[in-house]
Amino acid sequence: MRKELPLLVTILTGLFVIFGHDFAIGEKWQLINSMDKWQSISQAVALLIGAINLTRIHVNHVRRRKAGYIFSLLLLVCMWGYTVLGVIDGYKGVTFRWVYNALLASLDSTIFSLLAFYIASAAYRAFRVRTVEASLLLVSAAIVMLGRAPIGEAIWKGFPDWANWIMRFPNTAAMRAVLIGAYLGSFVTVLRILLGIERAHLGGVGGAGMK
Amino acid sequence: MALWTKGMVVDFWFVVALGVVTYVLITRARAGMKIPEIRKIAGLEALEESIGRATEMGRPVHATPGLGGISDPETFAFFNTLGYIAQLCAKYDCRLINTNRNYLVHSVNEEIIKQAYLEAGRPDAYNGDDVRYLSGFQFGYTAAILGIFAREKPAASIMIGYFYAESLILAEAGAQIGAIQIAGTTSTAQLPFFVAACDYTLIGEEIYAASAYISKNPVLLGTVVGEDWFKILVFLTIVVGTVVTNIIADPKKNPLTNFIMK
Amino acid sequence: MWDRLMSIDKRVIYLLVAIAIAVPLIKPLGLPLSTSTESETAFNAVDALKPGDILWIGADYGPSSAPELDPMAVAIFRHALKKGVKVVVYAMWQDGVQMSKNWTELVSKEVGAKEGTDWVNLGWKPNNPVTLRQMTDDLWTAAAGVDVNGTPLSNLPLMERVKKLDASSVTLIFDLSTGSPGTADYLQYVSEPKKIPMSVGVTAVSAPGAMPYVKSGQYTGILSGMRGAAEYELLSKAPGSAIKGMDAQSLGHALIILLIILGNIGYVLRKRA
Structure with a gap:
């Protein structure tokens, strides 16, 4: 039961x-x-x-x-x-808002800003021209980064257009493919739960027990 | 009065058709008929290896479902993997630290882990203090995990679920302590970060195939195959839609659009 | 030797990042900036509103994304109020309340707009996106009958025109979002079923994921990260903090590219050696 x-x-x-x-x-x-x-x-x-x-x-x-x-x-x-x-x-309270703006907001922003540092170290560590695909990824990443910041425009006027093209077409195509797969996957997962095949959320290993 | 809500006719029959196909495949599987195999998923293969490595090193395993709530399918994908992870940890006598941002997800995880330890015959090894609710705040949760990484140095970090901006912070911090990292998400914005910083990444729908893949249970595998059939159907719809849209420019006169929006 | 290029200490990298971002904030370089079609479309959607139309702004973010999304909010809110457009603000994130309170008070004071008549902040209500979906049927009940300050909606003249979140009352939705609940929920529960046009402003990391919806026409333009905010400021001829931040972004990006190049030079040369 x-x-x-x-x-x-x-x-x-x-x-x-x-x-x-x-x-x-x-x-x-x-x-x-x-x-x-x-x-x-x-x-x-x-x-x-x-x-x-x-x-x-x-x-x-x-x-x-x-x-x-x-x-x-x-x-x-x-x-x-x-x-x-x-x-x-309440929300109107001066003390309540002060605690939020002075403490919570600052702490939250601090942790988020770690991202700037971690992006630099992760990109430096991971982006290597190991294969043709990795090289293509690297070149497109560089174009998008330069195209999204004014410095790219100052170097060459074409960077923003190229960056926008990459965002609009190859990026959109890949995102759509992942999204369609993910939606279908979630759909089937929900179906499995509804049919009672997947029941891990009720405790234990559900359908994924060791065999 | 119309029978259907506007725009929901195709939606309804799509659900029914997917249900029927899945049911047929499950019945075939139960009857012992052949079900096509699913391809190798490196990230899932590596789960046991990473837990084994953590055991050898005498360091814990960390597992988190990210920021998803109890009603997110990604969270259910985590639930389906967590039982397996917990059972392996119990079997190898390796400490498992589970961190949570959502209070409801935390309660479910507590139950899954407890039950998995029980099923592995190691109820004594279960430690309630290692199943942790950290904070409802995104970066409160992130900061708490960074603290856990720094203090307890897990040798493996498994992140499967829905992630936002914390994905790279967690993955990079994990890389810095030398943990094997297996990540999986459907969040298209965070996938590149996981791919760059983790050892293995489950991309999109792969996280939903986890329970079927791990257990090799034919009934579950049947549902994954059903999903692939529908992927072919969606692909064909896109091809036909592209052709029709290029012939009939006016969307109101497009029969395919009208049919889908019925 | 080449190994050194591949193994720069992470603390050195962090220091360089801090310098690259901090220096231009203190001493701006004033690099030129152009605008993208997506930002122009989003700007034009607000610009096309007539006096008296209602713009719905979603404040679905917290302090962490404030540097990217606050400048958008300020620019859009100011642009709308100056045009005589009425604005309703709603937050699906608890943090969105504090964020929106900060910029609504700042801009309305500057423009001389009156709360309750020209704009209303509904604040945050629990259990989103369910509450958002309820608003499409009965906004007053879903919002528990009060705005962010606890003022009954019946005391706010603007809300007499907004009993439901649908196309008969709201002309445009502009959701500023950093995750979930956010743009996807507005699209699924409000914009698509209620046929209300919707523009979005998102953090730069979320932009690639949102692009398919821009291409399909479901989002009327998109403001992407600080660059998107800066472009909106430029288009509305009201330079603000986003334009100032663009130089920092420029140097930050340039530094990352430089680091990647150095790492790869080391990698290629070591392979050859």
């Missing part, structure tokens, strides 16, 4: 969505809309799971005085402190 009931719910929900989407009567009865409301409510409740889990793990760290427990304590103070501040102060 532990696995059958969730499977039954999955299958019924799948059929419900198809009926609500594809049939005019489903649209008239606003089935999808009512399901959306149910989902909104259950998602909001589920949000608590994350917070509770995080609290449970870090309270345990603090209680057992694990290495670095002070950071767990900091996490708990920040998480619950900011939650309380948000409830009291």
Whole structure:
């Protein structure tokens, strides 16, 4: 029953969505809309799971005085402190916004900006003219990079046009191929879940057990 | 009143047809009839090798589904692989660290890993503290993984799911600690980063073939073959569509467009 | 010797990147900039709006992508308000609230536009893209009846014209997005089914993935990364932070190409040796 009931719910929900989407009567009865409301409510409740889990793990760290427990304590103070501040102060609150703009925004941007450094080191390490294909990739990457920045234009006026051509045609063709394959793949995965063939999400190894 | 919602007729029959083809292939597989083989996928072949290497080095294995939520098919592709990874880790007695950004995905992963350890006969080796919910913030999650990489130095990092800008940050940080990295995503924007920085990359739909490929289960393989049949159908539609569009310039008079949008 | 070219210490690389980006920000080079067809199409979509039309701006990003997307938001919002176009802002990302609050307040003060009459910020509502889809049926209920400040929508005159997110009320959607939920959800749940034209502004890394939709005509133009923002600033004749950032991008790109060339010289020469 532990696995059958969730499977039954999955299958019924799948059929419900198809009926609500594809049939005019489903649209008239606003089935999808009512399901959306149910989902909104259950998602909001589920949000608590994350917070509770995080609290449970870090309270345990603090209680057992694990290495670095002070950071767990900091996490708990920040998480619950900011939650309380948000409830009291709201989006309009000066303190709430200050914490966001001065701390959260800066920390977020800092981690994202690592990308600039990592792109440089990854490109330096990985882009080698090992094969003809790799050389083609390298040349197109260089053209796009030069075409996307004014320095390319200053070197040669043709770079932006070439970069745009690469983006519009070879890039679009490859992206479409990957996307079509990915959509079909996801479609079949969903079908496998609906038919109950794939059940790893219910715990264990599902269909992918070691043979 | 019309039976169908506008624009959904072809959509519906496409779902039905794919369902029927898949069902036929599953029935054939169950009856023991021959199912075409699927090609070798290096990234999936390397899973066992990478976990074996981590075991030899006495270092943990890291696995994350990226930023995808519980309703993303990419996350389900991760679920389908995670059980196998966890079972291998249990078998080799190698520590598995699972990191999560989504609280619901985290709960499911916890269950999958626990069950896999149980099925491998090693429930005692399961450590709940290694299945971690990090942060709902994209870069909070990223920074936490960077910390884990620096402190616990996993020898293998498996990233299968939906990734955004954190893909290269994670892959490059993994490369710097010398981890074998197996990544897979359908995110076209992040694929180039994974290809550049990881040892193996599962491109697009390959992540969905994982469970069928790993288990060699004919029923699951049948669904992958069904998918390929439809890929041929889509390809033919594109060819016919291109020809028709070049003959009839006005999209309103294009019979193929009208049929699809019916 | 050649091995050295192939194994420059990563700390040296990071230092060079920091210098290449920081120097032009302090001392701009003023390199010339042209505009692409995709940016021009996106600009023209906003420029073609008439006074009183409603533009819907999606703020689906966080602080990390702000350097690329904030300048777009500022330029588009300013352009629309100056034309007398009404604007509704909505964030599917929690972070989008803070982002949009910053630029809506800044620009509306500069232009002299009035909140509630000329523009409304709906803020963030939970459970997107489901909530976005609900907005196409009943926006007021989906938005819980309030804007970002908790003001009832019934007190905001502009919202009397926007009971639903559909083509009868909204003339153009301009989604600024860095991931999910974002442009794909607007396309799937709003733009396509409700037949509302849609332009997008995305981070540079997301642009290749969005290009197929531009080519198919599903996106009316695209602003790609900081370059896209700079082009919009140029087209709207209001230079801002994106144009200033272009020189840093130039040197950053040039440095990466230089590093790749050095690595490859080492690789080829070692192979020959």
